[in-house]
Amino acid sequence: MQSPRGLIFRRRASNLISKLMGTAATLFGLSWLAWILVVTLINGARALSPRIFTQITPPPGSDGGLANALVGSTLMSVMGVLIGAPLGIAAGTYLAEFAERRPVWRETIRFVNDILLSAPSIVLGLFVYTIYVRQVGHFSGIAGALSLALIVLPVVVRTTDETLRLVPNMMREAALSLGIPRWKVTVQVLYRAALPGILTGVLLGLARISGETAPLLFTALNNQFWSNNLNGPTASVPVVIFQFAMSPYDAWHSLAWAGAFVVTMVVLVLSVGARAFLLKNRMDANA
Amino acid sequence: MSAVLPVPLATTESPPGPRRVLPARWMDSAFEWLTRFFAFLVFSLLAAILVTLVIGSQPTLEKFGVGFLFSTDWDPVQEKFGALVPIYGTLMTSLIAMLIGVPVSFGIALFLTELSPAWLKRPLGTAIELLAAIPSIIYGMWGLFSFVPFMSDRVLPWINDHLGPLPWIGVLFRGPPLGIGMLTAGIVLGIMVIPFISSVMRDVFRTVPAALKESAYALGSTTWEVVWKVVLPYTRSAVVGGIFLGLGRALGETMAVTFVLGNAHQLSASLLMPGNSIAATIANEFTEADSDIYLSSLIALGFLLFVVTLIVLAIARLMLHNLARREGR
Numbered sequence: 001m002q003s004p005r006g007l008i009f010r011r012r013a014s015n016l017i018s019k020l021m022g023t024a025a026t027l028f029g030l031s032w033l034a035w036i037l038v039v040t041l042i043n044g045a046r047a048l049s050p051r052i053f054t055q056i057t058p059p060p061g062s063d064g065g066l067a068n069a070l071v072g073s074t075l076m077s078v079m080g081v082l083i084g085a086p087l088g089i090a091a092g093t094y095l096a097e098f099a100e101r102r103p104v105w106r107e108t109i110r111f112v113n114d115i116l117l118s119a120p121s122i123v124l125g126l127f128v129y130t131i132y133v134r135q136v137g138h139f140s141g142i143a144g145a146l147s148l149a150l151i152v153l154p155v156v157v158r159t160t161d162e163t164l165r166l167v168p169n170m171m172r173e174a175a176l177s178l179g180i181p182r183w184k185v186t187v188q189v190l191y192r193a194a195l196p197g198i199l200t201g202v203l204l205g206l207a208r209i210s211g212e213t214a215p216l217l218f219t220a221l222n223n224q225f226w227s228n229n230l231n232g233p234t235a236s237v238p239v240v241i242f243q244f245a246m247s248p249y250d251a252w253h254s255l256a257w258a259g260a261f262v263v264t265m266v267v268l269v270l271s272v273g274a275r276a277f278l279l280k281n282r283m284d285a286n287a
Numbered sequence: 288m289s290a291v292l293p294v295p296l297a298t299t300e301s302p303p304g305p306r307r308v309l310p311a312r313w314m315d316s317a318f319e320w321l322t323r324f325f326a327f328l329v330f331s332l333l334a335a336i337l338v339t340l341v342i343g344s345q346p347t348l349e350k351f352g353v354g355f356l357f358s359t360d361w362d363p364v365q366e367k368f369g370a371l372v373p374i375y376g377t378l379m380t381s382l383i384a385m386l387i388g389v390p391v392s393f394g395i396a397l398f399l400t401e402l403s404p405a406w407l408k409r410p411l412g413t414a415i416e417l418l419a420a421i422p423s424i425i426y427g428m429w430g431l432f433s434f435v436p437f438m439s440d441r442v443l444p445w446i447n448d449h450l451g452p453l454p455w456i457g458v459l460f461r462g463p464p465l466g467i468g469m470l471t472a473g474i475v476l477g478i479m480v481i482p483f484i485s486s487v488m489r490d491v492f493r494t495v496p497a498a499l500k501e502s503a504y505a506l507g508s509t510t511w512e513v514v515w516k517v518v519l520p521y522t523r524s525a526v527v528g529g530i531f532l533g534l535g536r537a538l539g540e541t542m543a544v545t546f547v548l549g550n551a552h553q554l555s556a557s558l559l560m561p562g563n564s565i566a567a568t569i570a571n572e573f574t575e576a577d578s579d580i581y582l583s584s585l586i587a588l589g590f591l592l593f594v595v596t597l598i599v600l601a602i603a604r605l606m607l608h609n610l611a612r613r614e615g616r
Binding site for chain 2: 121
């Protein structure tokens with residue numbers, strides 16, 4: 001049997017150790033964030049030049065930019081959101097508004113959606129490759145956009161579902177009691193109330209696909225040249241980064257860093273912006 | 288209010304006839320069916336992915352059978368394929384990731400819920416979540432150009448000297464300090480799963496009723512005892528769910544691993560040696576696959592990966608769901 005003093009000493013010691021470990025763990029996590037951001041921003045800033053935005057990706061050994069990849073990425077991301085977001089909003093609306101009589105079905109779809117949300121993106125690429133690229137017979141920006149849409153979809157389903165459920169029932173009842181049909185209540189009243197949340201979801205989806213690489217590798221492939229044709233192979237910044245970073249050429253490494261800088265900035269601005277936007281709207285609503 | 292009400296009541300001239308009601312009803316059911324259709328689309332997407340992958344991997348399964356899972360062959364020239372090397376790489380790197388990610392995430396959640404001053408909680412939480420926002424290709428570049436040299440110059444020689452001579456586990460830590468390899472990939476994965484696990488842990492720790500914690504404090508418990516004996520048992524299933532969620536991420540993570548794992552199709556006992564993972568193999572070789580059986584073997588790998596992550600994520604969601612139900616949400 002321990003003396004009471006020894007026991008209390010031991011308890012205090014383990015308490016102190018756990019607090020120190022907790023603090024250390026937080027600093028550990030933050031230091032990785034700092035390391036990654038500093039390395040990316042410093043190397044990227046060094047490699048950044050106006051050429052990045054005006055010239056296309058060079059062959060090995062010569063100078064160039066990332067213009068074609070930037071345009072390809074933008075087009076495919078925008079198209080991915082334009083396909084994925086409306087589908088996601090519709091499906092989320094069903095889950096939040098029309099499924100209360102079928103709770104099992106509703107929970108099943110939510111469950112499936114949650115799984116799609118964290119499914120490996122490379123598998124989505126394989127899926128689009130098999131059902132689209134293989135059937136059409138060639139790689140294309142459209143296939144790339146489709147695989148990105150599959151990543152946006154579950155994000156938007158979830159946020160739409162969640163924000164619509166947060167809209168007070170009083171609003172539905174008030175609108176319905178005026179004799180407004182249900183679809184109009186949903187579109188003109190509920191969507192308006194839930195707009196900040198839904199928009200945040202779309203922005204987060206966009207942030208996620210702007211840096212997405214794996215599903216593009218064998219759907220959009222890559223394209224060294226300027227191309228306005230989304231129905232052919234299309235360059236994207238992440239795939240170019242992958243190709244250039246793995247190469248032995250210094251000029252390509254430097255371009256890869258510039259691309260990494262641009263992607264990181266876009267993703268950070270989008271995801272921090274989406275959060276700030278949601279926070280501000282919540283505060284306005286509470287005020 | 289009462290001043291406004293009489294006006295609509297006074298207009299009794301045209302009661303809404305069927306012509307005004309019907310289009311609205313028609314639109315109502317059309318709208319509902321539209322949303323239902325897309326919800327069904329989400330549901331069928333999962334089934335469609337599974338079916339396409341099964342069909343795509345059919346030639347491989349017919350040719351190699353169950354042996355595909357246990358063979359270390361990967362020879363595109365003789366068209367012999369086996370999945371053991373990438374399966375081992377995926378499981379091993381994910382295991383290392385969990386060994387690092389779980390304790391660190393627990394520490395972060397502990398700090399964010401019990402120790403941090405209130406004004407610091409939100410910015411710190413956001414900063415940790417930013418680790419999840421950074422695209423995996425950035426982790427890959429940073430890993431290749433910054434972390435790999437750091438590992439091979441500083442960490443691996445030390446590991447070689449101090450952990451290598453140990454009996455039994457020493458063999459895991461002996462090898463050339465290349466920098467690229469299982470251990471490096473596992474560490475990078477560990478960092479990548481921290482935001483997922485820690486944000487789930489933090490969120491569920493917050494759901495513990497204050498009365499429970501306050502009772503324990505009132506009995507003289509220390510912070511650590513409250514967390515270990517009250518908070519953790521109360522949230523156990525959701526914490527396991529969060530860990531599985533992180534595991535699902537680690538198993539399927541592609542680009543970061545592709546950069547730092549070395550793309551070497553060999554099985555070696557040492558964690559310092561290069562290896563391969565399922566996702567990295569697909570990413571590296573899919574566009575180079577020149578024969579049908581090669582392509583089909585890669586799709587079969589994808590099918591394996593999808594089934595395993597599906598099971599892991601399903602367990603995660605079920606564990607998390609239990610907590611949500613207990614809360615009455």
